[in-house]
Amino acid sequence: MNLLPPASAIRENEVKMDFIIQAIVSGILMGSIYGLAALGLTLIFGVIKVINFAHGSCLMVGMYAAYWVVTLTGANPYLALVVVVPMLFLFGYFLEDFLINPILKAQGDVREPTEIIVVTSGVWYILDNITLMIFGAEYRVVQTSISGKAFELGQIIVSTPKLYGLIATIIVSVALVWFFKSTKLGKSIRAASLDREAASLMGINQYRMYNIAFGIGTAIMGVVGCVLIPFYYVFPTVGVIFDVKCFIIVVLGGLGSIPGALIGGLVVGLIESVGAQFMTSTWTELIVYAVFLAVLFVMPSGLFGEKKDW
Amino acid sequence: MGMKKSMKCGFIFVVALIFACSLILAGSPALAETKVVKIGNILPLSGPSASVGIQGKYARELATEMINNAGGIKSLGGAKLENIYVDSKSDPTVGVSAAERLINNNKVNILSGCWNSAVTYPATQVAERYKVPFIVPVSVRNTITERGFKYTFRIAAKDAWWARDQFKFLKDMEKKTGVALKTVAFVYENGDWGVGMAEQWAPLAKEHGYEIVLNEPYPSTASDLTPVVLKIKRAKPDILLLTSNAADAILLTNTMAAMRVKVKAVIGTGGGHADPMFRQNCGKNAEYMFDVVEWEADLSKPGIPEVNAEFKKRHGFGLAGESVDAFASVFVIADALERAASTDPEKIREALSKTHLNSGPGMIVSYDAVEFDGTGQNINAGIVMVQYRMIDGKLERVSVWPMSAARAGYEAVFPMPQK
Numbered sequence: 001m002n003l004l005p006p007a008s009a010i011r012e013n014e015v016k017m018d019f020i021i022q023a024i025v026s027g028i029l030m031g032s033i034y035g036l037a038a039l040g041l042t043l044i045f046g047v048i049k050v051i052n053f054a055h056g057s058c059l060m061v062g063m064y065a066a067y068w069v070v071t072l073t074g075a076n077p078y079l080a081l082v083v084v085v086p087m088l089f090l091f092g093y094f095l096e097d098f099l100i101n102p103i104l105k106a107q108g109d110v111r112e113p114t115e116i117i118v119v120t121s122g123v124w125y126i127l128d129n130i131t132l133m134i135f136g137a138e139y140r141v142v143q144t145s146i147s148g149k150a151f152e153l154g155q156i157i158v159s160t161p162k163l164y165g166l167i168a169t170i171i172v173s174v175a176l177v178w179f180f181k182s183t184k185l186g187k188s189i190r191a192a193s194l195d196r197e198a199a200s201l202m203g204i205n206q207y208r209m210y211n212i213a214f215g216i217g218t219a220i221m222g223v224v225g226c227v228l229i230p231f232y233y234v235f236p237t238v239g240v241i242f243d244v245k246c247f248i249i250v251v252l253g254g255l256g257s258i259p260g261a262l263i264g265g266l267v268v269g270l271i272e273s274v275g276a277q278f279m280t281s282t283w284t285e286l287i288v289y290a291v292f293l294a295v296l297f298v299m300p301s302g303l304f305g306e307k308k309d310w
Numbered sequence: 311m312g313m314k315k316s317m318k319c320g321f322i323f324v325v326a327l328i329f330a331c332s333l334i335l336a337g338s339p340a341l342a343e344t345k346v347v348k349i350g351n352i353l354p355l356s357g358p359s360a361s362v363g364i365q366g367k368y369a370r371e372l373a374t375e376m377i378n379n380a381g382g383i384k385s386l387g388g389a390k391l392e393n394i395y396v397d398s399k400s401d402p403t404v405g406v407s408a409a410e411r412l413i414n415n416n417k418v419n420i421l422s423g424c425w426n427s428a429v430t431y432p433a434t435q436v437a438e439r440y441k442v443p444f445i446v447p448v449s450v451r452n453t454i455t456e457r458g459f460k461y462t463f464r465i466a467a468k469d470a471w472w473a474r475d476q477f478k479f480l481k482d483m484e485k486k487t488g489v490a491l492k493t494v495a496f497v498y499e500n501g502d503w504g505v506g507m508a509e510q511w512a513p514l515a516k517e518h519g520y521e522i523v524l525n526e527p528y529p530s531t532a533s534d535l536t537p538v539v540l541k542i543k544r545a546k547p548d549i550l551l552l553t554s555n556a557a558d559a560i561l562l563t564n565t566m567a568a569m570r571v572k573v574k575a576v577i578g579t580g581g582g583h584a585d586p587m588f589r590q591n592c593g594k595n596a597e598y599m600f601d602v603v604e605w606e607a608d609l610s611k612p613g614i615p616e617v618n619a620e621f622k623k624r625h626g627f628g629l630a631g632e633s634v635d636a637f638a639s640v641f642v643i644a645d646a647l648e649r650a651a652s653t654d655p656e657k658i659r660e661a662l663s664k665t666h667l668n669s670g671p672g673m674i675v676s677y678d679a680v681e682f683d684g685t686g687q688n689i690n691a692g693i694v695m696v697q698y699r700m701i702d703g704k705l706e707r708v709s710v711w712p713m714s715a716a717r718a719g720y721e722a723v724f725p726m727p728q729k
Contacts, residue, residue, distance in 0.1 A: 003512035004496075005525050019544050026536045139557055141564070141591040148568050148595070159536075159568050231568070232533075233560055233591055241533045276537030277544075281528045282500055284537075 007280045018155045023274045029162035031269020033227055035262040036169040037242050038249035039176070040220040046256020047193040047213040049112045050100060054123035055246060056239025058218045060131065062088050062225030063234045070142050070229065077144050077226045078164065084222040092218025093211045099123065100214070101207045124239075132236040139233040147230045161230035168227050169262070172220060176258055189213050193256075248292045254305025263303060267291070346392045347383060347653060349374075349643065350412030352405050352423035352433055355397035362632045363425055366448070367395055368625050369633035370422070372617075373640035376671060383644060385651035391644065394418060398429045405429035409436040419653050420445065420643055425632065427451035434462045443659045447639035448632050455687040461655075463662050463682050465642065466635050467691035472602055473510035475693045476577055477518055479600070479711050480549060483575070483724045491574065494520040495547035497538060497554075497562070500527035504553040507579055511551055523547050530555045539565045548574045556582040560591045567595040574725035575600060577695075589698070589705050597700050598726040602693045604631030605676055606709045608717040609694065614674045634674060641672020642680055676715050697722055 041055045052058075065087055069080040099119055107113040149160040180186040192199040192209040200206045232238075249268055253260025268288055275284040295302060351370060354363035374391045382388045394416055396408040405424050412418045413436070421437050421444040424430040430449040437444035438459045446454060446464040450472075455464050467475075484491055494515050498504030504527060515522050524545035528538050535558065542550060550573045554562060559582035578601040582588055588596065607618055607628055617637070622628045629637070642665060647653075650661035663686075668679035677690040695711035699720070709715060710722035 003516055004508055005522050007525050007527055016544070019540060023537065023540060026540065030534050030536065139560060139587050139591055141560065143593065148564065150568055150570070157569055231564065233557065235557075241531060245533065272534065273537050273540075277541065280500075280526065281532055281535075281537060285529065 019277065020274065022156050023277050024270065025156055025158060026162075027270035027273030028266060029159065029166055029269070030273065031266040032166040032169040032262070033162065033224065033265070034242070034245055034249060034268055035265020036165070036172060036220065036227065037224045038246040038253070038261040038265055039169075039172065039258060040217040040224075041246045042250045042253065042256055042258065042261045043176070043220070044214055044217040045250065047189055048096075048100070048104075048210050049193070050116045051112075051120070052217070053117060053120040054095075054127060055120075055221075056241075056243025057124045057127035058088070058092065058221045058239070059224060059242055059246075060234075060236065060239035061091060061127065062218070062221035062223075063228055063232075063238060064131065064135065064225070065222060066225035066229045067140060067142055067234045070144060077146075077230055078168075081223060081226050084226055085219045088222030088225075089215040089219035091215075092221075093215035095123070095218070096211045096214035097207075101210060104207070104210065128236050128239065135236065137235060139235045141233045142229055144230045159231065161227070164230075165227040168223055172223055173258055173262060176216075185212070245288075248288060250302075252292055252295050252302055254302030257302065257304040260302055260304035345387070345389050347386065347389050347420070347647060348392050348394060348416065348418040349640075350409075350416060350418035350421045351393055351395045352398045352408045352412070352421065352429065353395060354400040354425055354429070355395065357400045359400045359426060363398075365630065365633040366425060366636040368621065369629065369636040370640055372621060372624070373637045373672065377640065377644045383647045385648050386653070389647075391640065398424050398426065398433075400426045400429060402426075402429050402432050405433040406436055409433040413437070413440045413442050418442070419655065420658065422447065422636075422639060422643070425449060427454065430454055434459060437461050441659075442655055443662055445639050445643060445662075447635040455685045459686060461659055461686075463642075463665075463686045463688075465639050465680060465688045465691060466604065467693060468687065469506075470510055471691065472579065472693055473507060473514055475695070476511075476551065476579070476602060477514045479577075479695045480575070481518060482711065482713070483722065487724050489574065489725055491548045492521060493523045493545075493547045494549040494551060495524035495526070495542055495545050495573075496522065496551050497524070497526045497528065497542060498552065499530040499554055499558060501530065503581065507551075507553045520549070528558070530558050532558065532561070535561045535565050536569065538562070539569050539571055542566070542573075543569060543571045550576045551579070552576065552583065553579040554582040556585040556587050559583050559585070559588050563588075563592045563595050563599070572726070572728050576726065578602070584707075589707075593705060594700060596698045596705060598723055599698050600710075600722075601696050601698070601707065603696060603707075604693055605629075605634045606694050606696050606707055608707075609674075609676055609709050609715045610718045611674055611676070611715060613671055617671070617674055629674075638672045638675050638680065641670055642667055645670070645672075676709075676712065678714075695722070699723075 037059060041052060044050055044052045065084045066077060066080055069083050070077050100116055103113050103115050146160045151158045180190055188204045189209045192204055192206045196206040245268060249261060249264035253264030271288050272284050275287055353366050354360055370393055374393055378390045382390045398405040398408060409421060421442055424433055425448050427449040430446055431454055434444045438461050441461060443461050448466045450466055450469040452468045452470050480491060496508050496511055498508050524541060524547060526538055526541055576599045580602050583601040584603055618628050645667050646658055646661040646665060650657040663682055666679055666681050676694045677692055679690055680688050681690055683689045694709050696707040697710045698705055699708045708720050709717045710720060
């Protein structure tokens, strides 16, 4: 005889508005951070047309970098951005240069060489396991000046570190849009992404463009790392948890689309947060995947993606 | 591409040599007759549970040494205890064949083991068939002592008793402080362990008259548990019962602190809440939370500091729940042998069933006496409730219940301060 009440049943008779608003607020905050993490992936795919399976591991590297800079210097995590972002940029730049460009060069006439999937998967395993060897499997949390703090607007509690995450997401997105629309370098990267041979005929070093784009992608992971460590724990396989979400968000929003990644992130965040008030978290995961599948069937290019010649 | 002929010959020779040696060693007759009582120990000495298996081995070695140095089994003319260890690799089939071998080839008088309930369950069946007493220090699966076996004796508490004791503690707290508790929330990881605990909590809550206001399983690998914490806040329970692994325990505790969730008592079920990483990563946020465990080193029972210090000196780390039960089990065996005054398995079994061990170096467990009921279960086994407290700036686990064994000078802070 099972005396357990139905899962997730809460005794109150009606769902109070306050809690729904709180759930929406939490959903937007967390969703924006998911969106930021997905931005790096969508950029790399949009420009280099490469599915980066090492994306989660780059996120993990970003988090460890942020963790160590903050732990060793005691600095505010957002101050640590100054060190972490360039560090991650260079990491991505050289990763692309050593591992991926040779394949692109060898397969000059193939738009998306499949070897890259294999190589990035290899990078994923190697990075995760090297980190495990060097830093061990323990979960690490760092106490920063903003950990655990929150603003209270009446009954609604807004977590401070997540709010900063939302602000960081907005700043990074605006900066990226401006960069790609208005700067020469940004336009060169877009040119290389559209047609790499034509771009190189115009005098653009396509491979350098790829390095820079990849570097920007991992630099964004550095920002995410700084955003996450005030409230999340670091361990060698933390990338895997966010990785799957990022892939879903990127496909949902459209590969290569910046607004798509953000909206996709918000959608996932809201489903997880608001949906969970009415059912268990296992069901909300199911709904996220169901939405993902539905979008794939109905709009394969995602919400904001360009129509592709699949 | 084969090996050179000479290498091949050499290789075959070495293999044959090793084979011959192992045959000789395996077939060697038992050591000196009569003056030794052999205990066969089946433990996970490799694989994922190796760490606890090895702790069990060390604990048995220490206890055996203490007994032998004190003169061995006096009623058997000073016979010494001898342990034979076999690695179960946490695999039930390996455990079963180990039991067969220990009984038939090594001719052990008693068996002990196996930590993994999945291995203990079939291994004890082998012992029952051959009528050899089998002591189970640690495995918790309920059914191990629910099969009507006569030769299985379990020292640890049954799985079901963990939940029972969590509620017993609450009842004691209600009586002691006069605080009325009406509502309870279950939040647990959605795997076998968590779901199993929740199914045990439900009837206990009904029995104690608590209303279940939230039943929330969640995935242990979630990246964000704010939705779950929000639901706890909405349900406003008096008591929050948790079953979590380390990562989610950390996330829940920190998120509950950030979202200002206040309840009268939070009780964990070991596992993640007992993990040292939980302590490191939650700090002050975990203060005043309760957790259950078989044993804690600060219990005020005589003999604990000395034995713990000796163990630590030899191995670099202290005793824990599993090793304490293993340690006590050897003394239970020695006590039964003394009373049986014989190595006849039936007499040993008889003596074991009449055990009432309440003193001696082996009784560093949290309860007062080892006594087995008709099913072979130690009826006094129970768990210890610890509370996380900040002592000198560090978060420590302080035993607070059973109140007779609580850390000297400490009482449970109940309900949690609602700052």
